[in-house]
Amino acid sequence: TTTQYGIFISTANNASVTVYNNTVSDTTSTTTSSTYGIALNNAGYSGTDNTVIVKRNTVQGMTSTAATSASLYGFYIYYTTAINIYVDSNKFINNKWGGTTQTATGTVYGFYIYPYTTAPTTGSIQYVTNNYMAGNKRTQSTVGSGTLYGMYIYYGNQTVNAYNNVIENDSLAVTTSTQYYMYIYNYYATTVNYYNNTIKNIYKGNGSTGALYGFYISNAAYTGTFNFYNNTANNFKGAGNATGTMYGIYNA
Secondary structure (H helix, E strand, C coil), X not given: CCCEEEEEEEEXXXXXXXXXXXXXXXXXXXXXXXEEEEEEEEECCCCCCCEEEEECCEEECCEECCCCCCCXXXXXXXXXXXXXXXXXXXXXXXXXXXXXXXXXCCCEEEEEEECCCCCCCCCCEEEXXXXXXECCEEXXXXXXXXXXXXXXXXXXXXXXXXXXXXXXXXXXXXXXXXXXXXXXXXXXXXXXXXXXXXXXXXXXXXXXXXXXXXXXXXXXXXXXXXXXXXXXXXXXXXXXXXXXXXXXXXXX
């Protein structure tokens, strides 16, 4: 099967890129290949004075009909080492991955934000703000593996600011694998600020056994300053015979 993209922008060194006010919705029959709503790969790479903006876009109603190990990425922002990065006011909503005849064990990412740099440029800033994720669901023919990252925020610019993001009313955590609703690993950043983010009304499906994390913090600003305040994780529910520990905020 073939990898599918709603919007794909690739390889533009030191380019300024704006992806604004788009809606992506699709039904895919892919079995093992990944599906991407909006993808930027090397767009704005090796930035010295550029800006990459991904704003007011919606990925909604992404539906699979034959998924076995296929992964789903709502927003995929990779190797985008621009001086200024703005991921703002986007929505990943009402996506349905899998079905009663699908194994659907692939990883699901709402937001995959990974500016791949181990030496952030001085003065570079990254914003992940005002984004919204809700109403998403995974269904499997039999409860099996399948990892979730609601917001996967990895490495980053010299300064990383993530605030006013909301994840709610979600039913993707139905597998035997670990589920992370906000995965924070801004290892090489100097200053990292996470505040006023909310994760609430999360449903852990019947038969699921994997651990579930609201905020999972690992080595954020390892040699710098990490500020984490006014963030909320509440109303996590496990149905039926669901097992596995649930954590609101976990600092690894």
